[in-house]
Amino acid sequence: MSQIPVVERILGANEDLAAQNRRLLEAHGVHGINIMAAPGGGKTTLILRTIQALQGRRKIAVIEGDIASTIDADKVRAVGVPAVQINTGGNCHLDAVQVQKALAELPLEDVDLLFIENVGNLICPVAFDLGEHTRVALTSIPEGDDKPHKYPGIFAAVDALVVTKTDLLPWVPFNLAEFRRLVRGLNPDIRLFEVSCVSGAGLDEWVQWLMELTVRK
Ligand code: MG
Numbered sequence: 173m174s175q176i177p178v179v180e181r182i183l184g185a186n187e188d189l190a191a192q193n194r195r196l197l198e199a200h201g202v203h204g205i206n207i208m209a210a211p212g213g214g215k216t217t218l219i220l221r222t223i224q225a226l227q228g229r230r231k232i233a234v235i236e237g238d239i240a241s242t243i244d245a246d247k248v249r250a251v252g253v254p255a256v257q258i259n260t261g262g263n264c265h266l267d268a269v270q271v272q273k274a275l276a277e278l279p280l281e282d283v284d285l286l287f288i289e290n291v292g293n294l295i296c297p298v299a300f301d302l303g304e305h306t307r308v309a310l311t312s313i314p315e316g317d318d319k320p321h322k323y324p325g326i327f328a329a330v331d332a333l334v335v336t337k338t339d340l341l342p343w344v345p346f347n348l349a350e351f352r353r354l355v356r357g358l359n360p361d362i363r364l365f366e367v368s369c370v371s372g373a374g375l376d377e378w379v380q381w382l383m384e385l386t387v388r389k
């Protein structure tokens with residue numbers, strides 16, 4: 173036991189709890205999606221727009237991860253969707269224990285799709301399985317098109333990537349063709365979406381994909 177490095181033991185314990193979370197979600201017919209991005213990448217805005225688009229079609233709940241504050245959970249509750257805020261108190265990612273506690277506070281029997289909004293960070297969230305079924309990363313246009321070079325791990329680890337704030341493309345240097353090429357080089361099977369939550373461009377395709385992933389109870 174003591175021969176196993178501490179980091180491996182922590183990740184091993186996390187994986188056991190994540191498997192429990194996944195079983196709990198599946199027992200209730202809930203599809204969990206872990207949303208990861210840098211701070212300001214547009215995670216909460218995309219979740220709010222998606223809630224609007226799926227109104228009457230899928231029942232959604234949200235777990236919000238932030239170092240501090242309940243701002244994001246308050247925004248989700250304000251549109252009538254159950255939300256639990258996790259404050260990590262300084263930790264830069266969510267882990268399966270925190271999510272397990274949050275799941276106990278949600279009406280899972282009345283949820284089809286659970287968004288877990290991770291702490292804004294492109295590095296360690298990918299190392300922690302939360303019990304989700306699908307992993308999604310966001311890159312916003314103002315962050316620049318070099319992120320796949322700098323943070324290859326997250327681009328390689330996710331099922332889908334949503335490029336957000338595409339309405340800013342006329343104003344910000346961002347080579348979308350090169351960006352797509354880099355991302356597909358790291359992850360040939362990735363689903364790519366390009367959306368603007370301001371104009372609504374590209375949202376239909378994203379919402380259609382979520383409809384295919386989830387089942388209405
Ligand atoms: Mg947020």
Ligand code: ZN
Pocket residue numbers: 263264265293296297
């Ligand atoms: Zn971290």
